Each structure stands twice: as structure tokens, then as C-alpha cells.
Amino acid sequence: MFLHWPLILMLSIVGLLLGSFLNVVIHRLPRGESIVFPPSHCPRCGARLGPLELIPVVSYIVQKGRCRHCRASISWRYPLVELVTAGLFLLFYLRYGPSPQFLFYASLATLLVPVTFIDLEHQIIPNSLNLTGLAVGLPLLLWLRPLTWSQALLGLVAGGGLLLVVATLSWGGMGGGDVKLAGVLGFYLGWPLVLLALLLAFVAGALIGLFLLATRIKGRRDFIPFGPFLALGAIITLLAGPEMVVWYLSHLR
Numbered sequence: 001m002f003l004h005w006p007l008i009l010m011l012s013i014v015g016l017l018l019g020s021f022l023n024v025v026i027h028r029l030p031r032g033e034s035i036v037f038p039p040s041h042c043p044r045c046g047a048r049l050g051p052l053e054l055i056p057v058v059s060y061i062v063q064k065g066r067c068r069h070c071r072a073s074i075s076w077r078y079p080l081v082e083l084v085t086a087g088l089f090l091l092f093y094l095r096y097g098p099s100p101q102f103l104f105y106a107s108l109a110t111l112l113v114p115v116t117f118i119d120l121e122h123q124i125i126p127n128s129l130n131l132t133g134l135a136v137g138l139p140l141l142l143w144l145r146p147l148t149w150s151q152a153l154l155g156l157v158a159g160g161g162l163l164l165v166v167a168t169l170s171w172g173g174m175g176g177g178d179v180k181l182a183g184v185l186g187f188y189l190g191w192p193l194v195l196l197a198l199l200l201a202f203v204a205g206a207l208i209g210l211f212l213l214a215t216r217i218k219g220r221r222d223f224i225p226f227g228p229f230l231a232l233g234a235i236i237t238l239l240a241g242p243e244m245v246v247w248y249l250s251h252l253r
């Protein structure tokens with residue numbers, strides 16, 4: 001454990017602020033809007049948000065989830081995204097401490113938040129997000145060396161390749177965005193950890209898919225996006241992967 005409180009406080013604030021920016025990405029990217037201009041505004045009345053209204057989570061609670069100008073309700077997704085981003089930062093920090101791995105994996109987590117929420121709402125994983133993952137990951141790999149080149153490249157090919165096979169066999173149940181995302185995850189997790197992430201994604205997808213069918217929340221013909229499961233598999237693998245493998249192997253005998 002690396003309980004250095006000033007650093008933990010700083011990471012929480014950075015995570016919340018980054019989450020606030022990710023909210024903008026999640027809302028605007030699938031709508032083809034610029035993520036830098038215009039400044040944050042209420043989608044209903046267009047009122048520009050002041051500095052106090054931009055404080056993550058706190059502003060939502062103070063305003064009781066409503067726009068201060070027109071009283072339109074604000075989606076609970078906004079504080080959730082901010083809390084999830086900060087929470088991931090803290091979990092990765094507790095797992096890896098102040099290390100190259102932390103920076104590398106926190107970058108991936110920052111990418112997976114908009115991937116998950118956009119895929120849930122629009123059933124797409126924008127190419128620009130997958131490309132950003134590689135564009136950020138390549139220099140970080142060179143700089144931080146959290147894993148070797150061959151591990152990263154082999155992970156990319158294995159992750160993308162495996163999902164390409166599954167996507168081809170699943171007749172449209174899985175899209176090109178999922179294949180590319182699996183490649184990006186492979187790049188960050190490397191060989192062989194990417195295999196565990198994909199396995200966890202398939203298991204979680206099957207379990208939750210069955211649950212949604214059994215409870216009739218989703219019908220047989222409904223589409224269940226796979227991106228969130230890939231993200232979940234990667235994050236669990238990064239937080240607990242080696243321990244899970246050791247536990248599994250120790251129970252084989």
C-alpha cells in the first residue's frame with residue numbers, strides 16, 4: 001500500500017476533473033461535436049456554466065441534479081463518470097504505487113471510461129478513441145517501459161486477432177469497434193495478460209447477458225454492447241490478474 005495522503009488527495013481531484021472532461025467527450029463525440037468549443041453549457045437552455053457549476057460531483061449535489069437556469073434535470077451519468085474516473089485512479093494507485101505502470105494503466109483507464117459509456121448509449125466505439133489509445137500508448141511505452149515492445153505488439157495482434165475471429169463467427173453480434181478495442185487492450189496489457197482480460201470479458205458478458213435475458217430486461221433480439229465487458233475484463237486483469245492466475249494454478253493440483 002502506498003498511503004501517501006497528499007498524493008491520494010491530488011489524484012482524487014485530478015480524477016474528478018478528468019472525469020468532468022470525459023463527460024464532455026461522452027456527450028459530444030458521438031454527436032460529431034467539437035470537444036473544445038463551445039464551452040460547457042446546459043444542453044436544454046444553452047446557458048453557459050459558471051466556474052461553480054463546473055465543480056465535479058459537488059455542483060450536482062448542490063443543484064440537486066438540475067440546471068440552475070432552466071431546472072432541466074441533469075443525468076446522474078455526470079457525477080457517476082467523475083466518481084468512476086477518480087475511483088479507477090485510486091485503485092490503480094493502490095495497486096501500482098507511484099510507478100511507470102501506474103501512469104500507463106491510468107491512461108488506459110481514462111480511455112476506457114468514455115469507451116464504456118458511449119458504447120452503452122450509442123452501441124459504437126468511435127475510431128477516434130481507439131486511435132487516441134494507441135497515439136498515447138506508443139510514446140508512453142517508449143518513455144515508461146511498463147512492458148517490452150514485443151509483449152505490447154504480440155498483445156495487440158493477439159487481442160485484435162482473437163476478437164476478429166469471434167466477430168466473424170458471431171454474425172454481427174460484435175463490431176469492428178470491439179475488434180480494434182481488443183487490439184488496443186492487447187497493446188496496453190501485453191502478451192499473455194490480454195488473454196485473461198478477454199476471457200474475463202467473455203465470462204462477464206455471458207453471465208450478464210443471461211441475467212438480462214432471464215429478467216426480461218433485454219429480449220433475444222436486443223443488442224448488448226461488448227465494449228463495456230472488454231473494459232471490465234482489462235481493468236480486473238490489471239488490478240488482480242497475476243493473483244488470479246496464481247490462485248487458479250494452485251487449485252489445479
Ligand SMILES: [Zn+2]
Pocket residue numbers: 042043044045046047067068069070071072
Ligand atoms: Zn438549462
